[in-house]
Amino acid sequence: MAWLGAWLLVAALGAGWLGHARLGEMQAAFETDARIVHRLLSQQMVQNDAVMATLVLLQPNPDGSAAAARRLPSVYPQILAVLARPGDALWPSPLAALLAQAQARSRSLGRSVLAQTDLAAGRYWMVQAGEPVSYALLLDLQATVPWFEWPMDAKASPVRVLLEHDGQSLVLQAGSIPERGWRYGFRKTLASPSQPFEVRAERVVAWSELPWLAMLGWMLGSAVALMSVRTLWHQREARLRAEQLLRLGQVARLNTLGELAAGMAHELNQPLTALLASTQAAQRLLGDAPPDLDTARTAMGQSVQQARRAADVVGRLRRLVERPDLAGHAQAVALPAAVQEALHLLAPELARRGVVSEVDVASELPLVLAEPVALQQIIHNLLTNALQALEQVPAQRRVVRLGLRPATGGQVLLSVRDRGPGLSADARAHLFEPFYSSRPGGLGLGLPLSESLAEAMGGHLRLAPELAEGAEFLLFLPAAPPMP
Amino acid sequence: MTDTAPSLSPLIHLVDDDAAVREGLALLIATVGLRVQTWGDPHAFLASFDRAHIGAIVLDVRMPGISGLSLLEQLLEEGVDQPVILLTGHGTVDMCRRAFKAGAAEFLEKPVDDERLIESLQSAVRQHVRTRERYQVDHQAAIRYGQLSPREREVLGLIVEGLTNKDIGRALELSPRTVESHRASLFAKLEAQSLAQLIRRYAALVEQDTGGPGS
Numbered sequence: 268m269a270w271l272g273a274w275l276l277v278a279a280l281g282a283g284w285l286g287h288a289r290l291g292e293m294q295a296a297f298e299t300d301a302r303i304v305h306r307l308l309s310q311q312m313v314q315n316d317a318v319m320a321t322l323v324l325l326q327p328n329p330d331g332s333a334a335a336a337r338r339l340p341s342v343y344p345q346i347l348a349v350l351a352r353p354g355d356a357l358w359p360s361p362l363a364a365l366l367a368q369a370q371a372r373s374r375s376l377g378r379s380v381l382a383q384t385d386l387a388a389g390r391y392w393m394v395q396a397g398e399p400v401s402y403a404l405l406l407d408l409q410a411t412v413p414w415f416e417w418p419m420d421a422k423a424s425p426v427r428v429l430l431e432h433d434g435q436s437l438v439l440q441a442g443s444i445p446e447r448g449w450r451y452g453f454r455k456t457l458a459s460p461s462q463p464f465e466v467r468a469e470r471v472v473a474w475s476e477l478p479w480l481a482m483l484g485w486m487l488g489s490a491v492a493l494m495s496v497r498t499l500w501h502q503r504e505a506r507l508r509a510e511q512l513l514r515l516g517q518v519a520r521l522n523t524l525g526e527l528a529a530g531m532a533h534e535l536n537q538p539l540t541a542l543l544a545s546t547q548a549a550q551r552l553l554g555d556a557p558p559d560l561d562t563a564r565t566a567m568g569q570s571v572q573q574a575r576r577a578a579d580v581v582g583r584l585r586r587l588v589e590r591p592d593l594a595g596h597a598q599a600v601a602l603p604a605a606v607q608e609a610l611h612l613l614a615p616e617l618a619r620r621g622v623v624s625e626v627d628v629a630s631e632l633p634l635v636l637a638e639p640v641a642l643q644q645i646i647h648n649l650l651t652n653a654l655q656a657l658e659q660v661p662a663q664r665r666v667v668r669l670g671l672r673p674a675t676g677g678q679v680l681l682s683v684r685d686r687g688p689g690l691s692a693d694a695r696a697h698l699f700e701p702f703y704s705s706r707p708g709g710l711g712l713g714l715p716l717s718e719s720l721a722e723a724m725g726g727h728l729r730l731a732p733e734l735a736e737g738a739e740f741l742l743f744l745p746a747a748p749p750m751p
Numbered sequence: 752m753t754d755t756a757p758s759l760s761p762l763i764h765l766v767d768d769d770a771a772v773r774e775g776l777a778l779l780i781a782t783v784g785l786r787v788q789t790w791g792d793p794h795a796f797l798a799s800f801d802r803a804h805i806g807a808i809v810l811d812v813r814m815p816g817i818s819g820l821s822l823l824e825q826l827l828e829e830g831v832d833q834p835v836i837l838l839t840g841h842g843t844v845d846m847c848r849r850a851f852k853a854g855a856a857e858f859l860e861k862p863v864d865d866e867r868l869i870e871s872l873q874s875a876v877r878q879h880v881r882t883r884e885r886y887q888v889d890h891q892a893a894i895r896y897g898q899l900s901p902r903e904r905e906v907l908g909l910i911v912e913g914l915t916n917k918d919i920g921r922a923l924e925l926s927p928r929t930v931e932s933h934r935a936s937l938f939a940k941l942e943a944q945s946l947a948q949l950i951r952r953y954a955a956l957v958e959q960d961t962g963g964p965g966s
Contacts (some may be wrong), residue, residue, distance in 0.1 A: 536840040544775030547865035551782040566778050573771055597887045732903040747854065 270497050274592050277489045282482040289478045293470070294451050297426060301453035301468035303418040304428055308466060311345070312459030315393065319379045319404060319461075320653050322351075323397035336402070345410040347390065350403040357641060358403065362392065369394035380463040386435035393461065408437055433439045436529075445473040470669045510612050511649055513640075521709040536620075542573035597724055599634040599747035600642060602671050602679055609646040610669075613654070622665040629672035634747040635679045641720040642744075645728065648713040649683040649740050655706060656687025656738065664736075677746050682731065684739035690730075698730060761876040762806035766790045766822070767838070768814045772861075776809070776868070778788040783869050785876070793817045802831055805883060807856070807875035810847070812839040820846075820853060827854045832882055834875035838863060888952070895941050896956045904960065906930060911950055911957050 276748070283508045311626055322336060336349040350366070352358055357364035362383060369382035379395035382403060389408040395401065405434065408430060419426055427442035451466040549566035552559040605628070609616070617624060635642075655665045664686045674680035690698065691704070697703040714728070721728040721742060731739035767773050773789040773839050780787045788808075790796035793814055800808075810824070812819035823835050834856035835840045839846060843861045850858045856878065857871040899907065903921075909919045915933065943949035 403885050534842045536861045537772055540838075541769070541771035541775035543780040543862040544865070544868075545774070548775065548778035550778070551865070555782075562778070566775075569771065569775055569778070576771070630810070 270493060272492055274493045277493065278486040281485040281489060283461055285482050286477045288448055289476075289481075289642070290472060293472050293476070294449075297451050297470040298453060299469070300418045300424075300426060300427075301455075301466070304468060305455050305457065305466045306451075307413050307416055308411070308430070311413060312457050312462040312464075313342075315345070315378055315404070315406060315411070316459060316461055318346065319393065319395045321403060322349070322402045323395050323400075326397055326400055336416075345407050345409050346404055348405040350405075352403075353399050353400045362691065366394055366403050369403075370396045371435070373401070381432075381462060384432055384435060386432060389437050389693075391462075409439075412439055425470060427469045429467045429469075431467055442469070443669060444469060446473050447471075448473040448476075471695075496510055506612060506614075510679040511530065513612065514645060527730065531580070533586055534584075537572040537578065538576040542570050543575065545569040545573065557708060596637065596638045597636040600637045600639055602632065602635050602744070603628050604641070604680060605637075605642050606646060606671065609643060609650055613646065613650050616651075616654055617667075617706040620654060620658060620665060621653055621662050622667055624667050624669065626669045627671070628672075631673075632671055633673060633749070635726075635727075635744040636747045637724050637744055638720075641724060645717040645720055646681070646683075646741060648717045649742070652713065652740075653683055653685035653687065653738075656685050659688050660686065672741055673746070678726070678743045679746050681742040681744070682739055683742070684731075684734075684737060686737040689734065689736060690738050695730060695733070699728075760784070760786055761879075762786045762788060762794065762804045763872060763876075764788050764790060764800050764803065764808045764833070765804065766793055766796050766809065766814070766819075767811040768792075769811070772811070775865075779865055779868065780872060783873070785872060793819075793822050797825065802833075804833075805876065805879055806833055807872055807879060808833050808835045809872070810835060810837050812837055812850075814840075820849060822836055822854050823850070823855060830921070832879065832886075834878050836868075836871055836875060845913045885911050892941075892952050892956060896953060896960075898940050902932050903940070906959075907937055907941075907949075907953065908957050908961055910934070933964065 318339065322339075325353050336351055340346045346369045350358065352370075358370075358742045359364050365383050369380050373394050374396035376690045379393050382392035382394045384391035386408070390405060391408070392403055392405055394403045409437065414421060421440050424440060425443045426440065427438070427444055428440040430437045430439060442610050449472040451470045451472070454465060456463050456465045545566040547601040549563045552563040552566065606626060610626070616622075650667065657667065666686050668682075668684045670680070670684070672680055693702075694705045698705075699714050699718050701712060721744070724744065726742065728743040729743070741750045762781055765773055765780070765787055767776070767789075768791055770791065773791065779788040779790050788800070790800070793810075793816060795829045808831075810819035810822055814822075817841070819837050823837065825947055826833075826835060833856070836857040836859060837855045838851045838859050838861055840861050842858065847858050858874050859871065860868060896904075905923060908918060909922060914922065914929045916927050919925070923930070925933075938949065941949060941953060943952065
């Protein structure tokens with residue numbers, strides 16, 4: 268449940284961020300385009316102003332200017348017509364009044380002005396008063412637009428671009444405006460006092476334009492990532508649990524051992540105390556002059572009894588400790604799987620020390636008869652010992668080799684060999700004795716425990732003859748009878 | 752093992768639930784002429800052992816029903832003055848500390864070596880004898896001191912402080928002759944042979960009585 272919640276959160280945050288980023292990108296692109304449109308159109312208007320100003324300036328030779336004026340529409344496609352009127356002569360009807368008014372305004376402002384606009388048709392008249400001749404131009408807005416420099420694909424772009432003036436408007440680019448979505452707008456008057464058209468651009472980002480694929484990809488990706496994290500987590504948990512169980516098992520055995528030792532101490536101390544006291548009493552009685560033989564004899568009789576009592580205690584203890592009924596719980600176990608499990612449990616330890624494990628399994632290896640937990644403990648102990656030995660050698664020698672093969676007498680052999688520093692003669696002699704450890708701080712119980720576990724399962728654990736380097740332990744286990 | 756004066760030879764009480772241990776240790780202790788009384792049951796021991804006798808007590812720490820340590824505590828609470836030796840199978844440092852704190856005279860580990868045990872017992876018995884003697888002396892001195900008249904006690908107090916007869920007479924407004932007669936009387940009552948003996952035995956009592964010197 269927590270994992271699902273975490274995924275939902277991560278997926279939602281990621282997808283939201285992706286959508287937001289895409290919207291931001293589209294808004295920025297839209298605004299850039301709109302500014303370019305504004306600049307391009309402003310430049311065109313300035314060009315119109317320049318044409319008009321040139322016409323007015325070329326006054327002195329009416330013939331020449333007239334000729335230039337006639338040529339203008341062929342040079343500038345946006346100029347549809349040029350009218351020139353000298354002095355106070357009348358403009359041709361039906362626009363005479365409008366043009367005359369504009370001429371008066373132009374004269375007072377000292378620049379060209381709009382005379383009449385018909386944005387629906389995309390046309391407008393512009394007038395500039397001159398001396399003696401004034402000019403009027405009929406301009407075509409569609410032709411004014413420099414499509415070759417246009418920042419957008421005029422047919423496909425979703426942006427709508429309009430020119431507006433005096434409540435009239437001309438759609439330069441239709442775009443596509445869905446009903447719902449994220450709306451961005453741009454509105455700015457052209458930078459030309461004579462042709463103050465307003466550019467309006469509009470962009471609505473539809474839901475369908477969101478980066479659905481990327482968002483979906485993110486959600487799937489995060490789901491996959493979280494699932495693998497979860498799997499790794501569970502694996503780690505499982506491993507920790509298994510390790511804990513194994514350790515608990517060992518601690519439990521050690522505790523039992525500790526209790527046995529305490530009990531043994533008391534059980535043995537009593538007869539030993541009596542034994543020592545009566546022998547020493549006998550010694551003293553025999554040393555007396557004259558020796559008290561009768562009492563000494565009684566004391567010696569007691570000593571014998573107490574020595575027997577101590578021997579009984581030891582015997583009881585051996586029966587108790589050395590034959591735990593593991594053979595009764597034995598079952599057919601696949602040794603390679605047990606080895607893999609132990610290696611898996613110790614994988615972090617191996618990795619931490621840079622130890623490489625090599626497992627060599629003979630073909631057609633029979634199953635073994637073993638109590639699975641005890642078997643795990645033995646393998647775990649042997650591997651742990653090897654790891655500790657390998658700590659003392661350089662990295663390239665840190666290899667532990669496990670060999671699994673059938674052995675004589677219906678047994679299966681697991682050999683665990685390390686390339687560590689090997690064992691001293693002293694260690695070889697005492698390795699399997701309880702509380703002997705070559706390691707400072709070592710309990711010295713791992714190998715004795717493993718040995719007694721192996722023997723309780725009808726197998727045995729042995730140290731291989733001395734090697735040139737490292738040490739090798741051999742665990743023999745009885746093979747399971749073949750399945751019927 | 753001579754029984755000529757059984758009531759006077761020291762008596763060792765041995766308390767251990769293990770019969771073999773009791774028998775062995777009893778045999779050993781008897782070889783040096785100490786009398787031993789063995790007890791298998793700590794409660795029976797507590798109920799009926801002879802508290803007046805000179806001797807020592809040997810307790811096993813680990814016994815069913817009651818531990819040697821708590822038995823020791825009960826004995827001390829009761830005011831038993833026999834020294835107690837504790838025996839334990841596996842003595843930890845902690846247990847050893849507790850034993851001495853509780854007032855044990857000795858703490859020995861099983862199996863115990865004969866010399867160790869016998870030395871400890873003998874020194875415990877010697878210690879007990881000394882304790883009893885000191886008690887005896889103190890007890891008798893207190894009885895004698897109780898027989899003095901108030902005036903004699905005053906005179907004794909000043910003698911202990913080191914004053915001469917003349918000074919005492921001046922201090923108590925008595926004639927030297929009267930002081931001399933009190934002095935002779937109290938020497939007789941206290942059975943003191945010399946001034947030194949008198950001061951050694953009774954200085955503490957005088958101090959107790961008057962609540963400190965010089966007051």
